[in-house]
Amino acid sequence: MESSFNSEDNTLCVSITEDIDHHTTEKIRRKMDYEITRFMPRKVMFDFSKVSFMDSAGIGLLIGRYKLIKLLGGNAEIINTNKSIEKVLEMSGIVKIIPIQKKKEIS
Amino acid sequence: MKSRYDNEMELHFLSKSSNEAFARITVAAFAAQLDPTIEELADIKTAVSEAVTNSIIHGYENTEGIVKLKATLLDNVVEIEVSDNGKGIEDVELARKPLYTTKGNLERSGMGFTIMESFMDEVEIQSVVEIGTKVTMRKKIKKEVENEEGEELEETELTQENTLMNS
Structure with missing residues (x-):
């Protein structure tokens, strides 16, 4: 996981650099928190x-981080x-609270 | 012994979370023989990942056990069986419900079976408490090619066409 913080607009960009499943979430969770x-x-x-695969473990991960944020x-x-x-994100309904921004904003 | 399938394979591995990626990648490589689309392959990988993770964290509750994975190909259907000798599921209908989880404290989403059911064509769950759980999933790989008008032909039409061409 890589991250960068922009103090001007107070935005943290978190880039996940591996596949997300139950095995990898614990490590990602600690770093994100x-x-x-x-x-x-x-x-x-x-x-x-940089993520090619995510299963439902990623949904749990995102909901947990969203609560903290x-x-x-x-x-x-x-x-x-x-x-x-x-497809996984949309099925879970999580996109209603964490929307998918189709185009990356260049800062 | 002649197999009733076109191809089959079986894997036994320890219930370690590092095997989740191993299992889904292996099944995807095996199912690739049916020439699935990238999307179909992604669906299979996700469903296998869910089933194997369930065996590891719910079936064996992170103790050591053996997860068995069997995959077969017959015509254009891939069938995947994931089984464990873990603690079993008390109420299968309840476990199938979206958002139901017994491990909310571990940030599990409760979406595992819902994902398996929507990404595969059929999902059967057999479970006996203290004996184990077996999940059987099937997915039909739809072969689509474009004809001259650029329309997509379903597999049945293709078969007819092949029969005509071979006669």
């Missing part, structure tokens, strides 16, 4: 450009998803 509590961003962007007064969005990841 560290970055989120460290910067307390107004907005978190979950960048999926919300608690700290921020919101979240998802960018750069492939078709199969979108």
